[in-house]
Amino acid sequence: DAKTTQPPSMDCAEGRAANLPCNHSTISGNEYVYWYRQIHSQGPQYIIHGLKNNETNEMASLIITEDRKSSTLILPHATLRDTAVYYCIVRDNQGGKLIFGQGTELSVKP
């Protein structure tokens, strides 16, 4: 079973920041938070992952709360091409499988 809870859908205006929340209250100490997205009819694309520190790369920023029970993925300037289903997954890095929950369907609108 997926160990995360995400809102089923969100809207965002083009050019604005998209903030996607994820709850993972049962996360254990050796589990990382991963984010993937899936554009319609394509395979999932890796976005970012983190353990407890905030992370940033060319695609997004990941903010993890101090108690690690929740996190937020931030797309700083959303474009129409960011419309996709975003999946938050917790996994240990010792061979754990990527188990997908229902994700958040993000619609970026002009």
Next chain:
Amino acid sequence: GAVVSQHPSRVICKSGTSVKIECRSLDFQATTMFWYRQFPKQSLMLMATSNEGSKATYEQGVEKDKFLINHASLTLSTLTVTSAHPEDSSFYICSARDMVRGYESQYFGPGTRLLVL
């Protein structure tokens, strides 16, 4: 970035026939590959984990005799749907883990859409 390919991208077959789907890691070696299935409007469901040179490990509820997985080399895994039926129609996606970069690096293929008539 790392590339995973799948072939074919889509296939239509008659009920009762078998269909083979190939998954290749193009620029890295993958000791572990994963097969997922996705029905319309649903999330990805992990079917099995395949390790190079050994038998695949299937998730609960997935019939190993129906979904044959072979991982004969470090860059190729195949999924064969045997005696396909209309309820097997789905989007099949493979994923490969880069053995050099480690567990953090897992990349997905573009998917194969199977339609069984």
